[in-house]
Amino acid sequence: MKPHFLIHWTDEVDSTNNELLRGRDTLPGGYILAARHQTAGRGQRGNDWKDSKGENLTFSALLRPGSDGLPAIAARDQFTVSEAAAVSVRDLLRAHGAKVKVKWPNDIYFRDKKICGMLIENSLAGEDVAVSIVGIGININQKEFSPALMNPTSLTLITGETYGLEELLDEFAEIFSGRLALTGDTEGRARLRADYLDGMYRLEEEHDYALRSDGSTFRGTIKGISEEGMLLVEMPDKTLKSFGFKDISYII
Numbered sequence: 001m002k003p004h005f006l007i008h009w010t011d012e013v014d015s016t017n018n019e020l021l022r023g024r025d026t027l028p029g030g031y032i033l034a035a036r037h038q039t040a041g042r043g044q045r046g047n048d049w050k051d052s053k054g055e056n057l058t059f060s061a062l063l064r065p066g067s068d069g070l071p072a073i074a075a076r077d078q079f080t081v082s083e084a085a086a087v088s089v090r091d092l093l094r095a096h097g098a099k100v101k102v103k104w105p106n107d108i109y110f111r112d113k114k115i116c117g118m119l120i121e122n123s124l125a126g127e128d129v130a131v132s133i134v135g136i137g138i139n140i141n142q143k144e145f146s147p148a149l150m151n152p153t154s155l156t157l158i159t160g161e162t163y164g165l166e167e168l169l170d171e172f173a174e175i176f177s178g179r180l181a182l183t184g185d186t187e188g189r190a191r192l193r194a195d196y197l198d199g200m201y202r203l204e205e206e207h208d209y210a211l212r213s214d215g216s217t218f219r220g221t222i223k224g225i226s227e228e229g230m231l232l233v234e235m236p237d238k239t240l241k242s243f244g245f246k247d248i249s250y251i252i
């Protein structure tokens, strides 16, 4: 089974995630809404996501696991959606000459600069994921960024080329569809996991991190991710600790 995506482009919306949340009960699985401009784009942890009109990809995909050609996904396996999305963006950008890496949980980085962020909003029904809204922002043709942003980059800054957004999104949908087809069984998910870990940002390297709880810092080495998608870090005393997204931040 491989989901088929139907892509709809709009000039302006508050946030493509918001629009799909509003249409969650009526829109078909496999619907992608892409906006040339978002007036209130949302990022992780309540941050905003600003775009530069018409220069970047800002879109959301509505997934209904268990229907519309997509395998069912158990709530405990929901990190597999993040993995499928992250690996798909990574492979799309690599196919266009940018040697990017996945930064756990689902950012895409070129060296120490961020080129893509994701906001994935799942609703559960019992033990399963009922609807997943996968919101993705990828910097494509933007050359100048606000100095307020920590470390942004774009595909054009990396390769020097200019890209057609619609063609890139069509390519992404094709790659994502193939990756999502793997999420339905243990073997497929193991393959996705191995691909996700392959060349992951900072894997097996010693770096500085901070605890979000009290801001304290420590040096650690990322060893991998747990079954449910927590980050596994070897601590200074050599013990292995697992961290959720709200627990740890990278010092870059």
Ligand code: BTN
Binding pocket: 014, 015, 016, 017, 018, 038, 040, 041, 042, 043, 044, 045, 047, 049, 057, 058, 059, 060, 107, 116, 117, 118, 119, 135, 136, 137
């Ligand atoms: C982050 O890195 O903080 C996540 C950014 C996610 C941005 C995308 S752009 C398309 C979709 N619509 C939104 O409002 N947010 C996501």
